[in-house]
Amino acid sequence: MRIISWLRSLPDLTANRVRLKPKLIASYLVAAFLPLLCMGFFLMHKANQIIENQTNRTYGISMQQLMYNMETRLASYEELSNHFYFDTNLNLDLQKDYSDSTNVDIFEVEREFIERVKVLLKFKNDLRTVSIYFHNPSLYNAKPYLTLADDKITSQLGFQRASASSYKGYWGRVKSVPDGNVYWDVELRRTEKTTRVFSYNRPLEFYTDHQSVGLLSIEIKESDLYSLLAKEGMDKGIYLIESDGTIITSNDRASLGKQMAGDVMHRITGKASGDFLLNRSENDHVKVMYNELSNGWRMVYMIPVNRLLQETKDMRNYGLLFIIGSAVLSVVLIVLVSNLILSRMMILLKRIQRMRNGEIETGRFVSGKDEIAVLDHSFNQMAERMKYLIDEVFTLSIKKKEAELTALQSQINPHFLYNTLSTVSWLGRKNGNEDVCEIVESLAKFYRISLSKGKDIITMREEFECIMAYIDIQRYRLKNRIRPIYALDDGIMDASVLKLILQPIVENAILHGLGHEKEQITILIKGGYRNGAVQLEVIDDGIGMTHEVSASLLGEQAHAAQRSGYGLRNVNERIKLHFGRDYGLTVNSIPGAGTTVIIRLPYLIE
Known part of the structure; x- marks a missing residue:
């Protein structure tokens, strides 16, 4: 419960202590800019993700395309080797025994192969040379195109791996050699700048018995592969x-x-x-x-x-600039709008402050048709009504009541009235008429208390004595048709109360409670301290009245019905005017069952 109470009081401790302008700006920022900020960061994050993914995809596609081009280029060299691998005449020439052949015959065989290679090198600048390392000792060396695979060569690791690669071939390591295509003797180009080459090596086998007849080696310039990379x-x-x-x-x-x-x-x-x-x-x-x-x-x-992430950074920078710009523009617009709204509200606030100081101004100070203008119009109507009540109703009403009270008090001379009633009482006792004596004494007591030297506030004890005297007078007048019962707590007898608040109620009970069919009425007057206030109740068992009649007793139409100038409405208004709107009368009545009037008063002791 303490936590709930603390939460309920939290606005009074925080937000309700802050001026309206900061609260308006804060609310606008929270309601408008905060969602925009969150949306901006979200969209910027998503845009960065999309750009990053697209960049990764672009590089991935670029790599796949380069891989495809590279595979295609390498496959072209493998395809080139097939022209030599499946050349039957070449295989026969490489395994033929030339021991009995003339030098011219051997030269002719080698020349045919060399010319074939030279033509190939002439049109394919990406190749450095095409060489065959043969095992036939009867052939002559024609480096670098035809070379006998002696023990020095066959002992090399690269040659062994190439020979063991069978049909697939073997890609040799990169090495540096003199630049340019080789036409005859590489020794002629030692002075040239070097170039990097790699080789594709494939063993040559005779198709009938798969006997190795040599090793085909195609040297390819590294620059050929670099040309594919250079496009990136x-x-x-x-x-x-x-x-x-x-x-x-x-x-x-x-x-x-x-x-x-x-x-x-x-x-x-x-x-x-x-x-x-x-x-x-x-x-x-x-x-x-x-x-x-x-x-x-x-x-x-x-x-x-x-x-x-360069594009992502650019997007983030642009996004941040946009968010900052939007924030600045939003704050400026919010301040302008807040000032526009508050300037009109300040007019109304100053008007209220002037009214608090007693300056009641009428007229419309705020133009427009929005809520502030409506509030100003309503406040103006209230000000006009208040000014009318003060100038016309309240002032005149007070003056009228003071004049009536003054006239009433001036018309009655208490000393003359007391002396007259005392004389009447003495004459009654002298003549042995005790009834006349008692009624005159009750009347004297009633007027003594009701006039009370011009005071409006008396004690509850005096008010109780006054109503008892009044009921005694009415009992004599109505020949004991009234049976009073009194039940007041002693604790409220010294409380202060407006005089003559019970008499109009009892008079109303007698007036409305007795009828031709009702021979006697019982009136119960009780009082005590209830729920922080003094509560008096006047209960009768008379003929009662309808709800409409009981409600009219406190309404405007009841004023003319009260013969003595006092009535229930008068009592109710006097109590509310003197003690506040929380106090006054309540009338409950049931036809045929009686009427109950409840008086609620503050507990005050002078």
Whole structure:
């Protein structure tokens, strides 16, 4: 319960202590700008994701296309080797025994092959040379096109791997050689600049017995593969590497022949394809994508994350600028709108403050048809009504009541009235008429208390004595048709009360309670302290009245019905005027069962 109470009082401790303008600005920011801010960040985040995914897709497609071009180019060299592999005449020439042949015959066989190679080299600048290492000792060496595979050559690891590769062939390692195509003797070009080449090697077998007759070696310039990489942008590093990490070709020309970085090789060794993020330092992050070619080589893409996310950063910067601009514009507009609203409300507030100081102004101060204008119009109507009540109703009514009271008091001389009634009482006792004596004494007591030297406030004890005297007079007048019962608590007898509040109620009970069919009426007058106030009740068992009649006793139409100038309405208004709207009369009546009038008063002691 304490928590609930604290939560209910929280607005009074926080928001209700803040001025309206900051609250308006804060509410506008929360209601308008906060959703815009959240939506902006959400859209910016989604846009960044889309751009990042699209960038990754673009690089992936680029890599796949380059892989396809590379595979196609390598396959073309394998296809070229088929022209020699399936050449029956060439296979026969390589295994034929030339021991009994003349030098001219041997030269003619070799010349035919060399011319064939030269024509091929003339039209394919990407090739450096095509060579055959043969096993037939009866043939002559014609380097670099025809070379006897002696023990020195066959003992080399590359030659052994190539010979064991069978139909698939073997891709040799990259090496540096003199630049240009070889037409006859490579020794003639030692002074030329070098170029990097790699070779495709394939064993030549006779198709009948699959007997090895030699090894075909096609040397290809590295620049041919580089031409495929050069079409890609320089925003990324592209590396074609051997299985051991040696870089075959790359758009980073300074890295040719070197080993691929160890942190990359560690992640890709034994894997055919994939991608990962490589964090080398705080500001050096690289996205690595790799894929394996059919011959065992690997294509590696290394994309700096800064480049990968450049468009994302641009989008984020533009988004932040847009959000900041929107925030500034929103704050300016909110302040302007708040000032526009509050300026009109301040007019109304100052008007209320002037009214609090007693300056009642009439007229419309705020124009328009919105709620503030309606509030100003309603306040103006209230001000006009209040001014009318003060100037016309309240002032005149008070003056009228004061004049009536003054006239009433001036018409009655208490001393003359007391002396007259005392004389009447003495004459009654002298003549032995006790009834006349008692009624005159009751009348004297009633007027003594009701006049009370001009005071409006008397004690409950005096009011009780006054009503008892009044009932005694009525009992004599109505020949004991009234049976009073009194039940007042002693604790309220010293409480202060307006004089003559019970008499009009008892008079109304007698007037409405007695009828031709009702010979006697019982009136119960009781009082006590109830629910923080003094509560008096006047209950009769008279003929009662309808709800409409009982309600009219406190209405405007009841004023003319009260013969003595006092009535229930007069008592009700006097109590409310003197003690407040929480106090007054309540009338309940049931036809044939009687009437109950409840008086609620504050407990005051003077």
